[in-house]
Amino acid sequence: MAKYALVTGGSRGIGRAICLRLAKDGFDILINYRSGKDAALAVKAEVEALGRTAELLPFDVADLESTKGAIEAWQAAHKDSYIEVLVNNAGVRQDAVLPMLEAEQWHKVISTTLDGFYNATRPVVSKMMRKRNGRIINMASVSGMMGLPGQTNYSAAKAGLIGATKALAKELASRGITVNAIAPGFIVTDMTEGLDKENLEKTIPAGRFGRPEEVAALVSFLASEESAYVTGQVISINGGLYA
Numbered sequence: 239m240a241k242y243a244l245v246t247g248g249s250r251g252i253g254r255a256i257c258l259r260l261a262k263d264g265f266d267i268l269i270n271y272r273s274g275k276d277a278a279l280a281v282k283a284e285v286e287a288l289g290r291t292a293e294l295l296p297f298d299v300a301d302l303e304s305t306k307g308a309i310e311a312w313q314a315a316h317k318d319s320y321i322e323v324l325v326n327n328a329g330v331r332q333d334a335v336l337p338m339l340e341a342e343q344w345h346k347v348i349s350t351t352l353d354g355f356y357n358a359t360r361p362v363v364s365k366m367m368r369k370r371n372g373r374i375i376n377m378a379s380v381s382g383m384m385g386l387p388g389q390t391n392y393s394a395a396k397a398g399l400i401g402a403t404k405a406l407a408k409e410l411a412s413r414g415i416t417v418n419a420i421a422p423g424f425i426v427t428d429m430t431e432g433l434d435k436e437n438l439e440k441t442i443p444a445g446r447f448g449r450p451e452e453v454a455a456l457v458s459f460l461a462s463e464e465s466a467y468v469t470g471q472v473i474s475i476n477g478g479l480y481a
C-alpha cells in the first residue's frame with residue numbers, strides 16, 4: 239500500500255528537499271504551497287523522476303477553511319490510505335525591531351506558523367490515531383530557542399510551535415504517533431537570501447550555512463520506523479551556533 243507524506247511549503251527551499259528525500263525513502267508526496275505553482279510543479283516532476291507519485295495541494299496554511307477543505311477532499315478521494323507523515327514546514331519571516339514591527343507583520347508570522355500547525359495537523363491526526371501510526375514533524379528554528387533580535391514575531395511563533403510539539407507528543411505517544419520539532423540554524427534558501435552571509439558565517443562554529451538536504455536527512459530519520467521511540471524532542475541542526 240502507498241505511504242503518503244504531506245509537506246507544507248513543499249515547493250521551495252527546505253520543503254522541496256524534504257519532498258525529494260521522502261520520495262527517495264519510498265513515500266508518495268503531497269506537495270503543499272501557497273502561490274508558487276511553477277515551483278511546486280517542478281518539485282512534482284522531480285518526485286516523479288524518483289519513481290514516486292506527487293500531487294499538488296495548494297492552500298494557505300493560515301486559512302482554516304482552505305487547509306481543512308483541501309486535506310479532507312484528499313482524504314475523501316483516498317479512503318483506503320492516510321497521511322502517515324505530516325511535515326509542518328511552511329513558514330515566513332518578516333523581521334523588524336519591535337518599535338517598527340507592524341501588527342500585520344506580527345500576525346502574519348504567528349498565524350502562518352501556529353494557525354498553520356493547528357489547521358494542517360487537526361484533519362490529519364484522527365486518521366493517524368485510528369491507524370495507530372504516524373509521524374508529525376514541525377519546522378521550528380534556532381530563533382525559537384534562543385530568541386533573535388528583530389524577530390520577536392518569528393521567535394514567538396517558533397517557540398510556540400515547540401510548546402505545541404511537546405504537548406501533542408504527550409497526547410499521542412500511546413497511539414504510536416511521534417511528534418518532534420527540528421530547529422535549524424541558518425540554511426541556504428530564499429528565506430536567508432539577502433542576509434549578511436559572510437559575517438554571519440563567522441558566528442557559526444562550523445563556519446558555513448547548512449544545506450536544505452541536511453535538514454531533509456533529519457526529517458527522513460524522524461519519519462522512519464526506526465525513530466519510534468523519539469518523541470516530544472526539539473532537534474537542532476545549526477553547525478554549533480546554539481548548543
Ligand code: NAP
Pocket residue numbers: 246247248249250251252253270271272273274275297298299300327328329330350377378379380421422423424425426427428429430
Ligand atoms: P522558503 O525558501 O522561503 O520557502 C517557504 C515555503 O513555504 C514555500 O514553499 C512557500 O510557498 C511556503 N509557504 C509560505 N507561506 C505559506 C502559507 N501561508 N501556506 C502554505 N505555504 C506557505 O523557506 P525555507 O527557508 O525553506 O523555510 C522552511 C521552514 O524552515 C520555515 O518554517 C522556516 O521558518 C524554517 N526555517 C528556515 C531556516 C533557514 O535558514 N532557511 C532556519 C530555521 C527555520 P509559496 O512559494 O507558494 O509561498
